[in-house]
Amino acid sequence: MSPSSPRVLVVDDDAAIREALDRALRGEGFAVRTADGGRSGLREAAAFAPDAIVLDVAMPDLNGRAVCARLRAGGDRVPILILSARDEVDDRVAGLQAGADDYLVKPFAFAELVARLRALLRRAAEEHAAAATPATECPDDLVAGDLTVVLADRTARRGARAIDLTRREFDLLEALARHTGIVLSREQLLQQVWGYDFAVEGNVVDVFVGYLRRKLEAEGEPRLIQTVRGVGFVLRAEP
Structure with a gap:
């Protein structure tokens, strides 16, 4: 994970949401890249190596569930926060079942999105540090x-x-x-x-x-x- 500016990939087919999140997250000190669909999101994830992904679930080319499933199948453990409209319960559930870490329902308060992102990044950093620490003995089941x-x-x-x-x-x-x-x-x-x-x-x-x-x-x-x-x-x- 980046020591200074965390890298966040925003994947959403809604240009207004994409641009708003790009501008606002940069203002909070994040390094941001955006993608306008699931397929481009997968390409950007491979090229950008983000520390976290904000992922819309309802996209026409490749939905968020499929994006999440492909990332997890490839061994990518990047924290994923999915976005869902209130009437897209099935999509939200499918995204979480595919391995997303959390969800936020549209419309949402930007301050909460930032707080959740920072918490997921802290948690990921703690897990990474724990995994990198040599174990002296196997933990009990x-x-x-x-x-x-x-x-x-x-x-x-x-x-x-x-x-x-x-x-x-x-x-x-x-x-x-x-x-x-x-x-x-x-x-x-x-x-x-x-x-x-x-x-x-x-x-x-x-x-x-x-x-x-x-x-x-x-x-x-x-x-x-x-x-x-x-x-x-x-x-x-x-x-």
């Missing part, structure tokens, strides 16, 4: 009932069944598994998993919990992640 979270290779399984998780899904599962039996508020999860130490709009925690539940319960297994109404979520080995 986290076990809750028939769930095993393997920290060494960031995998998880339910019994003998392997669970395919995106990076952010794994981070959320790890946070819950580290506090088995303890209720974590949405604010705590936003801070631990996304690095957000500020209030955000939307229900990103609830959305990712929903993804995790579907994957953890794909073969009819009992529910592990419980909702505590008005408080947050808790992982319990015995529902």
Whole structure:
């Protein structure tokens, strides 16, 4: 990651949004490049090597879900913040399932977009530093009932069944598994998993919990992640 000006790639087929974000992000000290569609976004991502991507989901040539999926399939772990109109719920969900880290609904406050970008960049820098630090010993697995979270290779399984998780899904599962039996508020999860130490709009925690539940319960297994109404979520080995 750049030591000074973080590189941000903005991919959106709406010229007005592209130009507004380009101008505003430069004013906040980011180095910005833009692309007007999914295919050009992939080309720019390869050439520009951005530190973060702001990605629209609904584009005519190649949608954001496909862009995200191709980047992740190629091993690119760049933080991706997707943008979605309110009536594009399916596109937003598909983008997150393809490996995006967060989403923001249009219209949005520019200040929140900047805050989310900075938080995702901080989180990515912390993960990079942790990965570069030689491990003195293998970390212990986290076990809750028939769930095993393997920290060494960031995998998880339910019994003998392997669970395919995106990076952010794994981070959320790890946070819950580290506090088995303890209720974590949405604010705590936003801070631990996304690095957000500020209030955000939307229900990103609830959305990712929903993804995790579907994957953890794909073969009819009992529910592990419980909702505590008005408080947050808790992982319990015995529902």
